[in-house]
Amino acid sequence: MTDPVPVKVMVVDDHPMWRDGVARDLAEAGYDVVAALGEGGQAVRVAAAVAPAVVVLDLQLPDRSGVEVIRGLAGTAPQAQVLVLSASGEHRDVLEAVMAGATGYLVKSAGRAEFLDAVARTAHGEAVFTAGLAGLVLGEYRRLASGPATGEGAGAPQLTDRETEVLRLVAKGLSYKQIAQRLVVSHRTVQNHVQNTLGKLQLHNRVELTRYAIEQGLDG
Amino acid sequence: MGLVGLLWRALAVFRVGALGYVTILVATRFPGYAHPALGWLVLAGMAVWTGFATWAYALPRRRRWPLLAADLAAAVGALAVSYWVVGPEDMRSGAATLPMAWVAAPVVAWAVYAGRRAGAVAALVVGGVDIAVRGGGGGMFSDAAVSYLNASVLLLLAGLIMGYVARLAVQAEQRLQRAAELEAATRERERLARGIHDSVLQVLALVQRRGAELGGEAARLGRLAGEQEATLRALVAGDGAIAEGAADPRTGDLLDLRAVLNRFAAPDVTISAPADPVSLPAPVATELAAAIGSALDNVRVHCGVDTPVWVLVEAEPEAVTVTVRDDGPGIPDGRLAEAAAAGRLGVAQSIQGRMRDLGGAATVVSAPGQGTEVELRLPLPA
The missing domain is CATH 1.20.58 (Methane Monooxygenase Hydroxylase; Chain G, domain 1)
Structure with missing residues (x-):
């Protein structure tokens, strides 16, 4: 890290060995690990005080679901970018977490270099898309598109042809650089496309939640 | 009573x-x-x-x-x-x-x-x-x-x-008894999966990660741990039987293709799929999985065992598409047509045969420097 002020990172993982290992890696790479915790509720409260720029979050916590923690963090630490680091094979969980506002997802078996790169990108506000996450997001858009014309299907976000193309290539494991080469566009353009697909899904999710809240009479 | x-x-x-x-x-x-x-x-x-x-x-x-x-x-x-x-x-x-x-x-x-x-x-x-x-x-x-x-x-x-x-x-x-047994087995598996998830998988992933950093002998051990992690994860995820709504009298049991593909999970194989089950009749899912297995074998034969492979499962209302892409050197232009002309397509031909039998198609696309893609497309009855 060459930044004069180290980036503040919070690590939330209930497995002590993992938590310590991740925290050590981050500290060695020059990050300021402001908190390393094992519980979701605690993490949401502490985040208000330590104001992390990045939260590395495991989805399998004893007290809260990943989605609840991400929603909670949005309230107590709105500036924080959430990177989901999960050993979970639970596809639904990962997708829900990303739709709730996490901007990246990495499997725990990813190497150290890959992990640090992901944290750096998350800190810069970039979406961290693994092939697995791209497959999930692609699947979610298709599910929304094939839904009924009324209700959920109406107003559901859609991918442009180019976005679909980019997402498919990411899901097939091509790097942004390879995609840029293949589609003859800039690296930055690829990145924007990926970011847009996630942004539309998160926005849709917020709209759906609001609509649900209004329908259920939770607004007043 | x-x-x-x-x-x-x-x-x-x-x-x-x-x-x-x-x-x-x-x-x-x-x-x-x-x-x-x-x-x-x-x-x-x-x-x-x-x-x-x-x-x-x-x-x-x-x-x-x-x-x-x-x-x-x-x-x-x-x-x-x-x-x-x-x-x-x-x-x-x-x-x-x-x-x-x-x-x-x-x-x-x-x-x-x-x-x-x-x-x-x-x-x-x-x-x-x-x-x-x-x-x-x-x-x-x-x-x-x-x-x-x-x-x-x-x-x-x-x-x-x-x-x-x-x-x-x-x-x-x-x-009723069978259903009760199945439910008990499922619940037991979920309990075990949770336990394994919280402990064994985490440690195996950690060993894999640390091993790779240390290099040498430790890297080999880390790799072994990674393989075991993938196998164990597939094991606790089950064989893909979809318990509810499985009794379609025309097609018999339905399988979740994603779970069937779990058996191909390995450290250098990334499987991307939708969050929801991709239901196919059991014989179709099994045959499609066999074709995917052939495609993966093909990668091992032509590109070596450590080549990273990505498998993408896409479910649309009208078709299921599975793409197997490797990061190998790719196939030079014309090499494929040449081999086909000489009647030497081997594994690729068996993949195409299987897909034809299912009413689908297999296409092979290769770009120099970007590996080879085998796309298996299976149209679904409306």
């Missing part, structure tokens, strides 16, 4: 009820009988047998052919004695026999014990004796004959229907 046990209990209740009914009717007809004293004796015998049968049938291990035969014999005996008790003349003109509805009990017992055929046999025996004690009285289609034949036909129907119901009950019970 199972459903069949309930049927036996209902039969015991019927037997006692029928005996009460007979007692009341016999009491009112008592003066008209040819041998009233003998009638009371028979009734006493029926009461004793009712008590014994209720006790005997209560335990499954006592329900055997000797008991069932004795039961039928008791009913037939009571029926035959009616000839003397009621009197031949009255019997011929269609008077009620002494045991009346009580004779239905062994018919039902036979049906519940051995099915509708046995029920029909018992009903025919009882019906035959009934006709015999009446001496075929009144001619074939006289009012008397119609009324007592009617009773025999109803008895036959009861035997058939009870046999059918008993078989349904047994089947329903077996199905």
Whole structure:
């Protein structure tokens, strides 16, 4: 890290060995690990005080679901970018977490270099898309598109042809650089496309939640 | 107590009820009988047998052919004695026999014990004796004959229907038990999966990660841990059987393609799929998985064992598409057509054959420096 002020990172993982290992890696790479915790509720409260720029979050916590923690963090630490680091094979969980506002997802078996790169990108506000996450997001858009014309299907976000193309290539494991080469566009353009697909899904999710809240009479 | 046990209990209740009914009717007809004293004796015998049968049938291990035969014999005996008790003349003109509805009990017992055929046999025996004690009285289609034949036909129907119901009950019970076992197994697997997830998988992933950083011998150990992690994860994820809604009579069981593909999970194989199950009929899912397996083997053969591979599963309303992409050197332009012309496509051909058999297609795309993609597309019936 060459930044004069180290980036503040919070690590939330209930497995002590993992938590310590991740925290050590981050500290060695020059990050300021402001908190390393094992519980979701605690993490949401502490985040208000330590104001992390990045939260590395495991989805399998004893007290809260990943989605609840991400929603909670949005309230107590709105500036924080959430990177989901999960050993979970639970596809639904990962997708829900990303739709709730996490901007990246990495499997725990990813190497150290890959992990640090992901944290750096998350800190810069970039979406961290693994092939697995791209497959999930692609699947979610298709599910929304094939839904009924009324209700959920109406107003559901859609991918442009180019976005679909980019997402498919990411899901097939091509790097942004390879995609840029293949589609003859800039690296930055690829990145924007990926970011847009996630942004539309998160926005849709917020709209759906609001609509649900209004329908259920939770607004007043 | 199972459903069949309930049927036996209902039969015991019927037997006692029928005996009460007979007692009341016999009491009112008592003066008209040819041998009233003998009638009371028979009734006493029926009461004793009712008590014994209720006790005997209560335990499954006592329900055997000797008991069932004795039961039928008791009913037939009571029926035959009616000839003397009621009197031949009255019997011929269609008077009620002494045991009346009580004779239905062994018919039902036979049906519940051995099915509708046995029920029909018992009903025919009882019906035959009934006709015999009446001496075929009144001619074939006289009012008397119609009324007592009617009773025999109803008895036959009861035997058939009870046999059918008993078989349904047994089947329903077996199905219920299977469902309960499946549910218990699923719950146990989920419990284990949670436990394994929270502990073993985390440690294996950690060993893999640290090992890779340390390099050398540790890297090899880390790699082994990674392989075990992938295998274990696939194991706890199950074989893809979709429990609910699986009973489509046309297609049989449905499998979740994603779970079927779990067996290909390895550290250098990334599988991307939608968050929701990709349901396919079991034979189709298995065959598609075999084609994907061939494509992965193909990568191992041509690019070496450590080449990273990505498998992308896409589900659309009209088709399921699976892409297998490797990060190998790719296939030079024209190399594929050349091999095909020479009849040497080997594994690729077996993939295409499998996909054709399923009604789909396989296409191979290769870009220099960007690996090779095998796209398997399977159209779905609308």
